[in-house]
Amino acid sequence: MWRNMTEASISLGEDQFSCPICQDLLKDPVTIPCGHSYCMNCITDCWNKDDQKGVYSCPQCRQTFTPRPALNKNVMLDEMVEKLKKTRSALSYAGPGDEECDVCTGRKRKAVKSCLMCLESYCQTHFECHEESHTRKRHKVTDATGRIQEMICSKHDRLLEVFCRSDQKCICLICVMDEHKTHDTVSAEAERTEKQKQVGETVIIIQKKIQERQTELQKLSEFVQTHKSSAQAAVEDSERIFTELIHCIEKSQSEVIQMIRDREKAEVSQAEGLLKQLEQEIDDLRRDAELKQLLHTENHIHFLERFQSLSVPPAARDNINVTSLLSYDDVDESVSMLREKLEDLCKEATENIYVIPHMEIVTTSELRTRDEFLQYSCQLTLDPNTAHKYLCLTEGNRVATFIGADQQYPVHPDRFHGFSQVLCRESVCGRCYWEVEWSGMAGVGISVSYKSISRKGGGFECVFGFNNQSWRLSCSDSRCAFRHNQKTIKLPIFYSSSRIGVYVDHRAGILSFYRVSDTMTLIHRIQTTFTQPLYPGFGINFGSTLKLSSAEIL
Template sequence: MAAANYLRSEDQFLCSLCLDVLTDPVTTSCGHNFCKTCITEHWNTNDRFLCPLCKEAFTTRPDLRVNTLLSEMVSQFRQSAQQDASSSSSEQQVSKPREVPCDVCAGTKLKALKSCLVCLVSYCETHLEPHLTASGLKRHQLIDPVENLDSRMCTKHDKPLKLFCKTDQTCICMLCPVLDHKTHEFVPLKEEYEGQKAKLGKTEAEIQQMIQKRRLKIEEIKRSADLKKQERAEKQAQAFIRELEQEISELMKRRTEVEQLSRFEDHLHLLQSVQTLNTNQPPATRDWTEVSVPPPSYEGTVRRAVAQLEEDLSKEMKKLIKVELRRVQQFAVDVTLDPDTAHPKLILSDDGKQVNHGDVKRKKIPDNPERFSKCFSVLGEQSFSSGRFYFEVQVKGKTGWDLGVARESISRKERIIMSPANGYWTVLLRNGNEYKAPGNRLSLRSQPEKVGVFVNYEDGLVCFYDVDAAALIYSFTSCSFTEKLFLYFSPCPHDGGKNSAPLIISPVRAVD
């Protein structure tokens, strides 16, 4: 209990200059305490003799003597803290090989719990306590324990690396822009870290797509070789497959590296690792687009083989889409409809999860600027200006609907053509079986009963999925998003009761 009491009052034993426990404490005439060495060095480097805390000026340099009473209290505090550390060390884990040890522990090194980027020291649970309780130390930045903290210092100026030079692609300290990088472009580490995180996410998606294409290519080559039934063709196919499998292995290794790197929360560690591994670019691979094993020219055999290949590829693609769906479903958001945007003839459920079209305009509905006046449409209450999000909508029993996202500045008082140029990224159904995207008529194997919509704001990607069939309906790529995006819904006119079923925002459940 004594140690706990000391820790709770530790602020009174800290020097405001070095933010550490006082050493040879001295007291100025204004009543403030400092380490004797700290205040001496402070006055040695200044023309005026001011108190660093209250700024009281002294006409002559004060003759400072060690405060005996305070010195004894500090000594008792240190002894109590050491005893507390000794009694608790047995309950903590001793540092093992490949684990970061505590830099403060004397003798047996305990496992570090955190590393301080200000002190450049790693601490076990006991020695970390002052950073969690002392007001001066609470401002220090703590991260998961890392080794080689000295590498976080500028080798030229001995200052912490806090900036990133975009010109030289290297981490620099606060003095570097003044002395060595005067004409260079530099940004805070955090800003460059966030940019690199986004690039890593895009690279990971590209690598996954490359892996999928090579797996499909292997199946295509195997099928062609089976049809050929010639030794030369089989050897050629085996050589291609070995090369493809090697590329897949390299791609999977790179994907793992990128995935692990993207989890780093330490800004400096991620940036230094990106420069070392060069993971923003997928590894060099062969273009397999035109590579094939020529099949025999037997028309009937070829027709049957092609049909079998299409079936196999369809099954494989369905598996891949299921994996992709499970991944994007992790970004599910809770969506509700915004009644202030709904056309007066639309009927919204009390919980904001369903909408359908009615015959009569609702009474006493204000014609506010956000409300649709010509189109039977409604927006979601939530808006998004970054990141990734996903939602699902039940469309079962409907002969017409529109779904997607729209930018904030769309026109809501007139009828317009829905297209990316006008701020809409949507897919629609007409006449019960005509599926369309802007400028495209879609051919679907089955009629979706539940549609999933995924958006990656930074990558400019909008994807629509048939959730139950685990099939991709359509994708908008290379979109340029510069405004807030809102979720867009239109149940379309009820068509004499044929299209009276509502659109229902459904809770997201992982596909089987």
């Protein structure tokens, strides 16, 4: 009976606090002199239409007012409306996916609380009644989430309030005394507390990883932006330089063409002058017709008078010999030679474009932390039979220093003669990792090499990184570069750590160099095919020292 009365009072309240004009709950309610109440905006708009008449009336009872009454907000009524709004919100009907009130009859309202002892869900009104009926001993309640059936044991229809650690599931008290009586059980609340700690630790780890990724993202974004800016600047410079080069070539083309035309003009002009002379000479020599006519004249006087002018032959001129046509083969040859040189220069310049400082981005997730690399660490020692005579080996052949004085090593075919280099005794195969520390302004070369690398002589065949037998990372205070087979890749200089980690995966053909500090920072990485066992090797420059580090100590 109290349920129906509550619902009826709610319905009555909504009608009593509705605006007769807009039919909705009063908003900024005002009460006019006749006692009826309206929304402030509704009655204002209604009376604005009566301004010309000067007489204002109540839309419900039609009582008139003159002059226009002043409108003031009814504070008490406004508070009652706000309370009604909250009650109406709490007593809204359940929709799809909402937990329904188990007490409501007819159309059910949305549940707001669930009782874990009564195993029922309640709307706001019925929850208040539930609380009033259990004032002496409060029941345990929770927010209605639509999952109350999941909190009930399907076998015993009792509340799940115990956690079985043996089976990793929630059970009821009867289950504890039945099939789980020998299992490790705790209260669900205690297990929740324990699991919540683990979740908290997981959240901390995830947050840390998010921060790490955000840092990496920022660095990568900065690198991308810097790379884009550098690339754009390089494009603009290249366009400018190539434009200048094209103009230079066009200028040379014009000069060559003008030279050919000038030469053509001079030679043709000379030839045309000779042509005119020859034509004149031919004209002069064509007097034989007059001579023949003179021979047949019978007038002796006329013959004698013409004889003087016709009997003297024209003056003899040098013969003109045209040995060959004028040739421009020398010009063609010079221009062709220029083209070949330009092509060679362009090809060389294009190849050099790829030898620029760059950053390598590694996306592999196999090895990231130093601890992961250390599982592949190997112990190395320097082989004194390979050490150059100016290298002094100490600390059990784990430190090499360039001394500059002959160490009087015995003659050995494995010794490097022309360059201050040394190999390790041990070869590396499979996955191997080692660390070195270096010092000295001139720097060192950290390498891997086939054992077949040449030892005698002063050619590139003996130098780490300058042949197809070895790979080398060169480090100094002024530069950092990777070398293989006489090809060089310039790398960013790093100053914060003098410890370098080297990782080799022989089967995968991977060689990586890392800067070792609190984190592992990739310096350079290549992937190739190794056809022989690899030996760590080192080149030590003047005044520099290299030490094979104990990988576990940082």
